[in-house]
Amino acid sequence: MTLWTVIAVVSLLCWLWLLLAQGFFWRTDVRLPPAAEPDTWPTVAVVVPARDEAHVLPVSLPSLLAQQYPGRAEVFLVDDGSSDGTGALARALADEHGGLPLTVTSPGEPPAGWTGKLWAVRHGMATASAAYRAEYLLLTDADIAHEPSSLRELVAGAVGSDLDVVSQMARLRVATAWERLIVPAFVYFFAQLYPFRWVNRSGRTAAAAGGCVLVRRAAAERAGIPEAIRQAVIDDVALARAVKRSGGRLWLGLADRVDSVRPYPRLSQLWRMVSRSAYAQLRHNPLLLAGTLAGLLLVYLVPPVAAVGGAAAGNAAVYAAGLGAWVLMTASYLPMLRYYRQPLWLAPLLPLTALLYAAMTADSAVQHYRGRGAAWKGRTYPRPDPAAVPDQRG
Incomplete structure (x- = not known):
């Protein structure tokens, strides 16, 4: 078994786990909770x-x-x-x-x-x-x-x-x-x-x-x-x-x-929306940043690369694992595209979007160390004091 086969199979297993064990994050049927109209409405x-x-x-x-x-x-x-x-x-x-x-x-x-x-x-x-x-x-x-x-x-x-x-x-x-x-994809990744x-x-x-x-x-x-x-x-x-x-x-x-x-409307505006808080989400931790970027590559970039590369090289195992992971990824994204009333052909492009998010996350760290992290509308905020802010991890 080649290294590429192992990597492609691990990516496929990651997608099986995400679909079945990550809270069914890909479903879009979580709407308002059961309601009751009170006799006296609260202020x-x-x-x-x-x-x-x-x-x-x-x-x-x-x-x-x-x-x-x-x-x-x-x-x-x-x-x-x-x-x-x-x-x-x-x-x-x-x-x-x-x-x-x-x-x-x-x-x-x-x-x-x-x-x-x-x-x-x-x-x-x-x-x-x-x-x-x-x-x-x-x-x-x-x-x-x-x-x-x-x-x-x-x-x-x-x-x-x-x-x-x-x-x-x-x-x-x-x-x-x-x-x-x-x-x-922003909402999809948040739900994930x-x-x-x-x-x-x-x-x-x-x-x-x-x-x-x-x-x-x-x-x-x-x-x-x-x-x-x-x-x-x-x-x-x-x-x-x-x-x-x-x-x-x-x-x-x-x-x-x-x-x-x-x-x-412009990529630069979306880029700033994501990058201004991405490194804060990772608690300004370089190890978490490295792990997140590696995870994005393994989960989102490996499937299409393995599918295309495996087919070109005639490696059936790599091709099958990569294609299987890509199909699962694509299927998991379809409900969010339907919720947003977008064309479903965008679903196979999720690896490209994930690559952009990886770049935004890396840029968030770069801006932080340049003293421009968490900047918004003319204000730049330093790294929070851990003793003053509750842990934001899920």
């Missing part, structure tokens, strides 16, 4: 951190203001030092569209030890508490549009299943060729790393999707949110982990009525 404060978001607010903010929620709900938009008139535009949109009450506030620059988003979330939560003590907080990004029933369904799911966190992975925009190639079924049961795996997180206020206070995660770059996973560690119950799934309206 909700919707907190929206926003920094230079004037280009997306005309689509996203009116959708929040138009929520058809039976109980009391208010929107608190935190203008995080914007230079494009985000706060003024938000007020104008509220005057134009009406709907839920809107408060626009600004926290000033974050102090040392805080990321800008979490400082804004803290300020939004404090402002909401001063107005009224909401039972639930909806933490949602400024680029997320909600259909009118979204808030009602989130709360009904939290109440009906007695959950402390209900988070939906917003459907990201897919319009350009680069978005088609990279965006569905944090299988939703594992998140949604008791156990160690914890994750949330930061664009749409409904959290019970009591659970947030018990977990020390947001102070306990104030340095976290991957704040959604850190939040979920802190809540679960404190005894909270989580739910994470895909969305049908929550969409991101932020465009990423």
Whole structure:
């Protein structure tokens, strides 16, 4: 048995294990949990951190203001030092569209030890508490549009299943060729790393999707949110982990009525979206980086290379193992492409996408060591103090 045969067979075995033992991550049927409409609907404060978001607010903010929620709900938009008139535009949109009450506030620059988003979330939560003590907080990004029933369904799911966190992975925009190639894979890889079924049961795996997180206020206070995660770059996973560690119950799934309206038409924009936090996900550990890159090559690049190379060399064993792994990989990606309503012929191209993600991950480490890691909208964050941020691993 040649070395190439061994490598191809190991890759095939990896795919068999991923399909059967990694929480069925490839399935896209994890939607909202069982719901129950309460006699008295709990109060909700919707907190929206926003920094230079004037280009997306005309689509996203009116959708929040138009929520058809039976109980009391208010929107608190935190203008995080914007230079494009985000706060003024938000007020104008509220005057134009009406709907839920809107408060626009600004926290000033974050102090040392805080990321800008979490400082804004803290300020939004404090402002909401001063107005009224909401039972639930909806933490949602400024680029997320909600259909009118979204808030009602989130709360009904939290109440009906007695959950402390209900988070939906917003459907990201897919319009350009680069978005088609990279965006569905982003959600696919996230689900592979944090299988939703594992998140949604008791156990160690914890994750949330930061664009749409409904959290019970009591659970947030018990977990020390947001102070306990104030340095976290991957704040959604850190939040979920802190809540679960404190005894909270989580739910994470895909969305049908929550969409991101932020465009990423160019490869450079998608590259930055991934690379700004990839090395943080690996805890800035060079050994984890090396292992991750080797794993990506073994799992995603070996199958097509073995299939094509084995066929060209007349090596039936290498060809069969490589082709088998490639077929399993392709089949596992089809449900995500269907969810995103994309052509299924993109599925065999997943190795190319994985190669791009490997390059983005390596670049994330390079930028970190150059002092430009975790940079976003004019701010660059240093490596978090491990004592100040909960372990973000699943």
